[in-house]
Amino acid sequence: MVITNPNSDDNPIVYINDAFERTTGYQRSRVIGRNCRFLQGPDTDPNAVQMIRNAIEAGEDVAVDILNYRATGEAFMNRLLIAPISDGLGKPVYFLGIQKELRDDEQDRASDATRLHLDTVCSRVNQDLGLIVSSLVDSAESEGLLSAEANKRRLRMLDLLPRRLECLQFVYEEMKLADEQWNRDGIDLGSLLSRISHTIAHNEGRPGVRFVSLVEPLEVNLDAAIRMALITFELVSNAFQHAFDGLDQGYLELRANRLAAGGLRMTISDDGVGIPRKMAFPSEHSVGGRLVSSLLEGLDGTLNVVRGAAGTVIMIDVPVGFTDFKG
Structure with a gap:
């Protein structure tokens, strides 16, 4: 590719x-x-x-x-x-x-x-990349109001796309593994999110910040796997980049588990500086924020933010009708 x-x-x-x-x-x-x-x-x-x-x-x-x-x-x-x-x-x-x-x-x-x-592969990858690219387009562009400065900003944002491709590569590898195993109909989301999050921790982590991933084995369909993988990439990367500004130590945790009433819950929590209370999250003014909102909409998922005295907890719920769990 x-x-x-x-x-x-x-x-x-x-x-x-x-x-x-x-x-x-x-x-x-x-x-x-x-x-x-x-x-x-x-x-x-x-x-x-x-x-x-x-x-x-x-x-x-x-x-x-x-x-x-x-x-x-x-x-x-x-x-x-x-x-x-x-x-x-x-x-x-x-x-x-x-x-x-x-x-x-x-x-x-x-x-x-x-x-x-x-x-078939080209169509699948093109569709997945289109999902990402669509979130990078400014509202002014969608209205045909593309100034020279807006064009420069768009090109800078598109330069961020290659990093997201690593997520898709992980998804395709899990998809290939599922195809090779006759008793699997979906993709192991637990394995996928663990690989993505630990890769981010390896690339973006720093001394003093401890990362823990607690993810259950969860089998989901391809579309849900792609969306959850990209959401995880955006939120975990954002936490590593911003949650511990000015701090020598910190703790970041990713959890994903099946809910008793059906569906999936993922939480990303840290004990860092916290998201300012007046700041909307996810922000419609950032590439990652727009992408997360678009991905959640496709999953019919919800995102809630808890801002404590220290740190932040981001909780995402996805209904069972959009995940196709298999035993």
Whole structure:
């Protein structure tokens, strides 16, 4: 999977997943900020390159088999699907590339199954990214009032998207695991939220701040898993970034459990400086705040904030009708 930003000079790559590194041999540090053309080589079909260029200029989908080259110089045939990720006005803000190396046996037969699989993956990822992008669009933009300053602000906000992609990557890994286990119909939300929260703690934690995750095994459908994963990312990241300003020590806890009356409850609590009482939370003026509100609306969930003498408790309830628990 590759994400590029057509609103920056030369449509540079802003995100690749691990499979891209394994297939091409290029590490992230050598890829981010570059145009994808470095994968081309002396025997790459210029007609295939022109098809890609035309689709990107027109903001349209394209599917093409193209000869690419690994970091070692070895050539490989790549089945590539590209699709625009658009804002509320229909303008592409990113391009999504889903690619799969075609082996000799796949090239010798009609690989319709491969194309169908990539189409399905591309559609799923595009839908999930669209959910995130829609929350990044200012109300002024939705009304067609896009000033130069508003455009700069939008581009800065869109630069935050790649970090959210790690959440989706975790979800897709759990989805693959569920597919491989015949007795599972959904995604293990407990495992998913634990992985996400501990990854955040590893990346954003600091000495003196202790993090604890107490999450029950909870099986949910794909849409609920994606929304809860993104909500967890936003709220836990926000707590690490702001809850302990000026403090040498602190405690942050994530809990998720099934309710006796049905449904799911997640709480994120800290003993830090607390959210100011006059500050609305989640804030409609922040990227994360708008995203959390949008995700909660899709779950028909509720969010309540308890502001104590020290610290904050954020409690989220999601009704059972939107989670599909399995035993």
